[in-house]
Amino acid sequence: MTGCILAIETSCDDTCAAVVTVDGELLSNRIASQGLLHARYGGVVPEVASRRHLEVIDAVTADALEAAGITLADVDTVAVTRGPGLIGALLVGVSSAKALAAARGLPLVPVDHLHGHVVSATLGPDPIEPPYLCLVASGGHTFIGRVEDPAHYTVLGETLDDAAGEAFDKGARLLGLGYPGGPALDRLARTGDAQAFRFPRSAPAELDFSFSGLKTALLYRVRDLGEAEAERRRADLAASFQRAIVDALIARVRQAIVCERLERLAIGGGVAANSELRQAMGDLCDELGVRLWVPPPELCTDNAAMIGAAARFTPALPYPEYLDLDATARLA
Ligand code: KG4
Ligand code: ZN
Secondary structure, eight states: OOSEEEEEEOSSSEEEEEEEETTOOEEEEEEEEOHHHHHTTTSOOHHHHHHHHHHHHHHHHHHHHHHHTOOGGGOOEEEEEEESSOHHHHHHHHHHHHHHHHHHTOOEEEEEHHHHHHHGGGSSSSOOOSSEEEEEEOSSOEEEEEESSTTOOEEEEEBSSSOHHHHHHHHHHHTTOOSSHHHHHHHHHTTSOTTSSOOOOOOOSTTOBOOHHHHHHHHHHHHHHOHHHHHHTHHHHHHHHHHHHHHHHHHHHHHHHHHHTOSEEEEESGGGGOHHHHHHHHHHHHHHTOEEEOOOHHHHSSOSHHHHHHHTTSOOBOTTGGGGOOOOSSOO
């Protein structure tokens, strides 16, 4: 098989490896979640994450190759998340990718993690094609991008404070749902009444977002209700809180579709795995006559397949030019 890209992603707390082809075929996508390891701390502990990446990266990579039905000898290019993310966690992936590539003199592609989220819908049998709009909503970022060429994206609007996933995680923590909070809040919200409580939908200028006031509003509401009543109304609180986040995201995407006049939309990032958001985006796109690409949940949350996808559109560094490549916690 030719054109195989082995991709590695370790920007946060998931150790990920995948094999994709230059044509966008997804051959394997492996994710070793560290969720349980960090749950007892109520959030990701960077040093713990780096150490666990180091322990499992080789096994996860071997597993991804095996699942793709290939060996290292069949790999043509290695791709890796260079940033943004936790610096120690990123370094494990970057070092591992460099070693794998250098041992065979292969080219290496350093990938922007967010570019991965932007192009994850270009994978598979029905890839999205530019020009398109994309909403990326994750634990660290929330923005609407415009893609004219899959090698680049332009940010049209972004969060001014918390990311949507951060709002989910903080809300979940206030409701005693543990970590990671987004999926737990999503599940609980299904059994609650989204009209029960009114939470603010803040709308800063143009296409930007703001979620920090929402978290404060939930904090005050839980305090006002008192412990026992807040516990009893937990599902209603979760549903109303989630509805506020989804409404804010939908309102901005609606505005972006109207302003930019594009007929294709993709969503990505962990929050794109949210069941209510997926449904609401579908309804919005039906209403506006826009075609929507919703990747499967495992391609929305952090994964290496999307890094392989972005690598198809990113210049590769030939051996040995990448030997001094560094990870970067923040990308320019
Ligand atoms: O993209 P991602 O896996 O990692 C980052 O790049 O941040 O996103 C993780 C975020 C977390 O905040 C998590 O709570 C949220 O995505 N998330 C969800 C759901 N699944 C993951 N939020 C709401 N509903 C979900 N089903
Ligand atoms: Zn991410």
